[in-house]
Amino acid sequence: MKRRLLFIIILFLSTSFGYCQETGSDSAFVKTAIPRHFYKNLAFGGQRRESDSLSVASVNVGLWTAVDTLRGLQLGLFKSGTSQRMSGVSIGGIFNGHLGSVSGVQAALGTNLTVGMFKGLQLGSFNVAGYQHGLQVGMLSNLSAHPLYGVQIAALTNVTKGMRGGVQVGMLNINSGDQRGFQFGTYNYADTLCGFQLGIINVTDRSPKGYQIGILNMTNENDSRHLGLININPRTRIQLMAYSGNYNKLSVGVRFRNRSTYYIVGLNSFYSGFGVKNYSGGIGYRIGQYFNLSPKFSLSGDIGYSHIETFQDETATRPERMYSLEWRINADWQINKYLGAFVSGGYGQTRWYNHHRRFNSKPIVEAGLTFDLRPLRNDVSGLEALARRKGMTDRQFEAMFGIYKGSERDSLYAYNLPSFMRKRPWRAVAEDVGINLLVHYFDRFVLNADYAQTNFSTMADNFRNGFVWDNDQFSTNQFAHPYHGNLYFNTARNNGLNFWTSIPYALGGSLMWEFWGENEPPAINDVISTTCGGMALGEVFYRTSALALDDSKVGWPRFWHELAAGILNPVRLFNRIITGDAWRVRTSHNLYHDYNRIPVDATVMIGGRYVADENSIARGSRNLRFGFHLDYGDSYADEPTQPYDYFTADIGFNVGTQPFLSDVHLIGRLYGHNIYEGKRFRAQWGIFQHFDYYASDSIRGSEMKNPFEISETAAFGPGLLMQFPATGSLSLLEQKLYVNGILLGGSKSDYYHIIDRDYNIGSGFGWKSNTRMNFKNFGNFILNVEYYRLWTWKGFEKKDIEAPDFNPLFLNAQGDKSNAQLLVIAPVAEIKVGNGWNIIIHGAFYNRLTHYAYHPNKHSSTYELTVGGAFHF
Numbered sequence: 001m002k003r004r005l006l007f008i009i010i011l012f013l014s015t016s017f018g019y020c021q022e023t024g025s026d027s028a029f030v031k032t033a034i035p036r037h038f039y040k041n042l043a044f045g046g047q048r049r050e051s052d053s054l055s056v057a058s059v060n061v062g063l064w065t066a067v068d069t070l071r072g073l074q075l076g077l078f079k080s081g082t083s084q085r086m087s088g089v090s091i092g093g094i095f096n097g098h099l100g101s102v103s104g105v106q107a108a109l110g111t112n113l114t115v116g117m118f119k120g121l122q123l124g125s126f127n128v129a130g131y132q133h134g135l136q137v138g139m140l141s142n143l144s145a146h147p148l149y150g151v152q153i154a155a156l157t158n159v160t161k162g163m164r165g166g167v168q169v170g171m172l173n174i175n176s177g178d179q180r181g182f183q184f185g186t187y188n189y190a191d192t193l194c195g196f197q198l199g200i201i202n203v204t205d206r207s208p209k210g211y212q213i214g215i216l217n218m219t220n221e222n223d224s225r226h227l228g229l230i231n232i233n234p235r236t237r238i239q240l241m242a243y244s245g246n247y248n249k250l251s252v253g254v255r256f257r258n259r260s261t262y263y264i265v266g267l268n269s270f271y272s273g274f275g276v277k278n279y280s281g282g283i284g285y286r287i288g289q290y291f292n293l294s295p296k297f298s299l300s301g302d303i304g305y306s307h308i309e310t311f312q313d314e315t316a317t318r319p320e321r322m323y324s325l326e327w328r329i330n331a332d333w334q335i336n337k338y339l340g341a342f343v344s345g346g347y348g349q350t351r352w353y354n355h356h357r358r359f360n361s362k363p364i365v366e367a368g369l370t371f372d373l374r375p376l377r378n379d380v381s382g383l384e385a386l387a388r389r390k391g392m393t394d395r396q397f398e399a400m401f402g403i404y405k406g407s408e409r410d411s412l413y414a415y416n417l418p419s420f421m422r423k424r425p426w427r428a429v430a431e432d433v434g435i436n437l438l439v440h441y442f443d444r445f446v447l448n449a450d451y452a453q454t455n456f457s458t459m460a461d462n463f464r465n466g467f468v469w470d471n472d473q474f475s476t477n478q479f480a481h482p483y484h485g486n487l488y489f490n491t492a493r494n495n496g497l498n499f500w501t502s503i504p505y506a507l508g509g510s511l512m513w514e515f516w517g518e519n520e521p522p523a524i525n526d527v528i529s530t531t532c533g534g535m536a537l538g539e540v541f542y543r544t545s546a547l548a549l550d551d552s553k554v555g556w557p558r559f560w561h562e563l564a565a566g567i568l569n570p571v572r573l574f575n576r577i578i579t580g581d582a583w584r585v586r587t588s589h590n591l592y593h594d595y596n597r598i599p600v601d602a603t604v605m606i607g608g609r610y611v612a613d614e615n616s617i618a619r620g621s622r623n624l625r626f627g628f629h630l631d632y633g634d635s636y637a638d639e640p641t642q643p644y645d646y647f648t649a650d651i652g653f654n655v656g657t658q659p660f661l662s663d664v665h666l667i668g669r670l671y672g673h674n675i676y677e678g679k680r681f682r683a684q685w686g687i688f689q690h691f692d693y694y695a696s697d698s699i700r701g702s703e704m705k706n707p708f709e710i711s712e713t714a715a716f717g718p719g720l721l722m723q724f725p726a727t728g729s730l731s732l733l734e735q736k737l738y739v740n741g742i743l744l745g746g747s748k749s750d751y752y753h754i755i756d757r758d759y760n761i762g763s764g765f766g767w768k769s770n771t772r773m774n775f776k777n778f779g780n781f782i783l784n785v786e787y788y789r790l791w792t793w794k795g796f797e798k799k800d801i802e803a804p805d806f807n808p809l810f811l812n813a814q815g816d817k818s819n820a821q822l823l824v825i826a827p828v829a830e831i832k833v834g835n836g837w838n839i840i841i842h843g844a845f846y847n848r849l850t851h852y853a854y855h856p857n858k859h860s861s862t863y864e865l866t867v868g869g870a871f872h873f
Contacts, residue, residue: 137153172187239340266284330342432492467522478529552585712766
């Protein structure tokens with residue numbers, strides 16, 4: 001430890017008494033739009049200047065290192081880089097960036113960036129190369145902006161703009177150009193495949209000389225080379241199936257019919273031999289051949305395999321799980337363009353897994369219906385038809401699509417009115433106080449809550465005792481308090497104050513409540529979550545409520561617009577009522593959002609959600625899920641932006657056994673700067689605020705209580721966003737990476753159960769990766785990966801809770817002293833159906849490992865799956 005400290009002191013002193021110089025090249029600043037101070041050199045070492053005034057270094061060591069040309073070793077504690085060429089070894093702590101060519105080793109704990117040609121080894125969390133002719137090894141992701149001539153190995157994603165004899169190995173491999181090489185991963189995509197794909201899911205637009213081997217292979221060409229359990233091409237006929245019979249009482253599946261072969265994947269329930277009262281279920285796969293005897297009539301035959309769960313403990317006569325082998329002969333009749341019927345006959349056997357002893361065998365008789373999932377023709381042609389369908393006036397249509405210019409356009413929006421821009425800070429203070437009084441009196445006189453019975457004595461006690469960590473339940477601390485903070489925040493926001501000057505109102509409202517509104521000790525975690533979470537939720541609700549407002553509306557349409565805005569932002573509705581704006585009709589300055597300047601993209605979904613009990617295939621919780629996703633703003637806008645001019649929001653609701661509000665995810669940009677824009681891609685870095693909330697409830701009959709609980713109510717950090725132009729069938733390819741410090745978060749505890757709290761509070765760090773691919777004819781594929789590391793610093797000892805005078809309100813513990821690692825992997829697939837509708841398949845895998853100081857460590861994992869429909873607008 002002393003040696004490390006001595007090294008840091010020497011490094012700091014050497015840098016301080018050394019020199020601070022700026023590199024000589026100016027061309028790079030125009031090309032990348034990176035601020036000039038980024039190339040300051042706070043380091044010492046051997047340097048010289050050549051005739052062209054460029055600095056050349058053989059050794060350069062410091063806190064923040066940068067030279068024009070490096071021929072040797074460069075070590076930067078925070079950042080390392082060159083503006084021209086690098087030959088040797090460059091190591092940077094957080095960032096390692098080179099604007100010219102690189103030949104050697106580039107390493108960083110954070111991001112490596114080479115704009116020019118790279119030959120050598122890139123080793124870091126996230127690696128980017130303009131021309132990659134070497135080896136990239138990324139803990140998270142690798143990216144090559146031009147065709148890959150080397151190797152990419154990453155834990156998550158590899159992205160390249162073409163491949164010329166290269167290799168990609170990772171969870172998600174994306175090649176948006178021609179591929180002459182090898183892809184090995186969970187999901188592989190190549191625009192034009194002339195090489196080899198090996199993975200669970202393989203996708204290509206064209207495959208003139210390529211090969212696909214996987215579970216699911218997809219291509220936009222009819223004649224392609226593939227080997228898999230399911231192969232899909234443009235001629236594949238996809239049909240939903242629902243059927244019943246004597247072998248299993250109720251089954252649903254999807255049939256993929258190609259030229260003469262077909263595949264069926266299905267879910268089956270109530271297997272023969274267990275009875276209707278004893279539920280059993282399984283998943284099955286069938287492959288077969290069919291023959292068309294007429295345009296409407298066909299015969300087919302198939303063989304199949306099913307995995308079966310009995311949901312019973314194994315006994316001498318009954319297995320816990322088993323498998324089935326089956327064969328069937330089928331007759332299909334197509335009733336109309338979409339609807340068909342079929343009957344099946346065959347034979348099946350169910351067997352034990354461990355010794356393959358036969359459990360049951362019998363003939364199969366089944367009948368059911370099929371429904372064709374074909375793309376529907378979109379009957380809306382042109383923007384005018386869209387406007388008519390939405391009931392838009394000519395003026396609204398012109399505003400939506402940017403036909404108005406200059407002052408004429410300014411006259412459309414209410415935020416250009418002097419009355420709208422006027423600041424009313426004291427009215428905001430009064431509303432802040434009013435919210436607390438309203439909630440307090442409701443709790444005190446309507447609910448008769450004990451904590452609301454306050455007087456001057458309890459207020460004095462709160463000031464005398466000071467802050468503690470409270471023991472409220474997960475939903476209260478991690479969402480209800482941030483939502484309450486959103487109301488405080490919007491008292492200022494709806495009275496003319498900007499984002500930054502509204503934050504003190506959230507803080508002040510929280511402090512007032514903690515010291516005066518309750519007779520329990522003030523909670524420091526409530527103040528943090530109310531303030532930071534309140535500013536995130538508050539700005540999102542402030543902006544989204546503006547989308548619904550239109551002062552030109554009258555009658556019932558006006559009522560519904562005001563109600564929608566009021567549900568999102570009650571404080572806004574209150575202010576519109578007291579000012580009369582809620583019923584004032586304007587033909588100018590009537591809109592509150594400029595879609596031309598800040599575009600909005602939204603998706604709503606509904607489907608069935610399954611939350612597994614400890615990774616069980618069929619034992620878990622089933623719910624009806626509603627979801628909402630919003631992309632607000634242009635993340636790469638050139639004009640100056642304000643906080644939350646760009647954000648993404650995801651909210652999920654459940655009807656069933658899981659919490660009604662199951663998840664909330666917000667990422668809002670506080671500051672952004674475009675650092676590169678070219679033909680191959682464009683990139684932006686920024687500072688972002690994060691708000692995340694995952695909630696679950698116990699599954700009936702399970703020993704696992706609350707499969708997962710994750711939150712971060714106060715989190716901020718840098719982010720890197722990259723977008724690639726459309727190519728082939730790929731209309732959008734985007735990669736986003738975020739790293740954030742978590743000031744306050746929460747995770748499930750296995751041992752802490754005090755009052756209403758069963759989770760630990762902590763702080764730490766996290767990172768997120770978002771990869772998005774939009775296909776013109778197919779749909780979208782998204783991969784979200786999130787990692788949280790939380791330390792619970794302030795624990796407690798057993799003697800603290802066994803003391804005779806123990807009061808749980810004053811325990812003042814964050815939970816069990818521990819550190820938790822939480823990983824969430826969430827792929828999303830959307831398949832286009834037509835008229836804005838998609839079939840959506842959304843999965844999520846949760847993994848938690850918690851190291852306790854005074855208890856045995858715990859590891860748990862589970863997953864969820866949602867299948868349904870989504871409407872995009």
